[in-house]
Amino acid sequence: MSENNGENGQVQTPAEQAAPDAEPAPAAVAEAVKQAIIEQPPAVQQIKMAPCPCAGGETNLLLDVPQGSKVGRASCSMCGVWGVDFLVPRTQEQELVAKAAAKAWNEAPRG
Secondary structure: OOEEOOOOOOEEOHHHHHOOOOOOOHHHHHHHHHHHHHHOOOOOOOOOOOOOOOOOOOOOEEEEOOOOOOEEEEEEOOOOOOEEEEEOOOOOOHHHHHHHHHHHHHHOOOO
């Protein structure tokens, strides 16, 4: 059941007739995308890190996990010297490897 809309003799389906006539403004689309990003949960949870003895400020880790190795190395991103070894989870999922490294880092004695 198609109907004629009267413009240039074009025929529209019921779905086309129910659709909005104009595309949303680019600003409205951009705002909707921003809102969707804000509302979605983070992909990776931030882990609170103990400070490095180098006192370099906020700690970020550099991870070295050789292919097939059971032990990885987490080093301070500021000094690159102080670090800890950690057991690599069997799954090799990035999030689980990062959690294992952070746990070893936070539990390492400092002094």
